[in-house]
Amino acid sequence: MKFTEEHEWLRVEDDLVVVGITEYATTQLGDIVFVELPEVGTTVSKDDETVVIESVKAASDILAPIDGEIVEVNDALTDNPSLTNEDAIGDGWFFKIKPSDASQMDDYMDEAAYKSLIG
Numbered sequence: 722m723k724f725t726e727e728h729e730w731l732r733v734e735d736d737l738v739v740v741g742i743t744e745y746a747t748t749q750l751g752d753i754v755f756v757e758l759p760e761v762g763t764t765v766s767k768d769d770e771t772v773v774i775e776s777v778k779a780a781s782d783i784l785a786p787i788d789g790e791i792v793e794v795n796d797a798l799t800d801n802p803s804l805t806n807e808d809a810i811g812d813g814w815f816f817k818i819k820p821s822d823a824s825q826m827d828d829y830m831d832e833a834a835y836k837s838l839i840g
Contacts, residue, residue: 722810723826724835725786730810731829734817737793738826740786741814742774745839747806750776756802758794759816765791767825772815774805783815787825793817 723731728746732739747753755775765771765785772783794816798804805813820826830838 722832723829724832724838725829726838727784728839729783729786731786731826733826736819737817738787738789738820738823739814739817740783742783742805742809743835743839744809747809747813749778750774750781751778752776753802753805756798756805756815758796758798759791761791761794763791765789765818774802785818786829787818787820788822789818789820791816792819 724743725731728743728749730741730743753774753776757773759765759771766788767785769785770782771785771791774781774783795814797812798815807813
C-alpha cells in the first residue's frame, strides 16, 4: 500500500489501483455526510479533482493520484457515506483506476514514511 501527502491510500489489486482516504484523514474531517463519486469510464490525470466529500467540519476534494481510467466506484458510499469513517482502508474506498502509467505509484510513501508524516 502507498500513501500520498494528501492522506489518500492506494492499494494495487491485479492491474488496478484502489483509492481511498486514510483513517487520519477521516479523523480530521469528522463525520462524512456526503460523497460525490466520479463516473465510471472517466479518464483522469494526476491531480484532477475526482471525488467531493463533505463532512460535518468541511468540504474537500480528493485528487486523482495517478493518470488513468476510472473503472469502478464504490456505490455503497452514495447511500452510506459514513462507511468511510467506519472502515477507511476497507469498505470505505472511493474508486478503482486502471493506471496509464503505473510508475507514478513510485512517487508515493510506504506505510512507515506516512506514519512519520502524520507523527
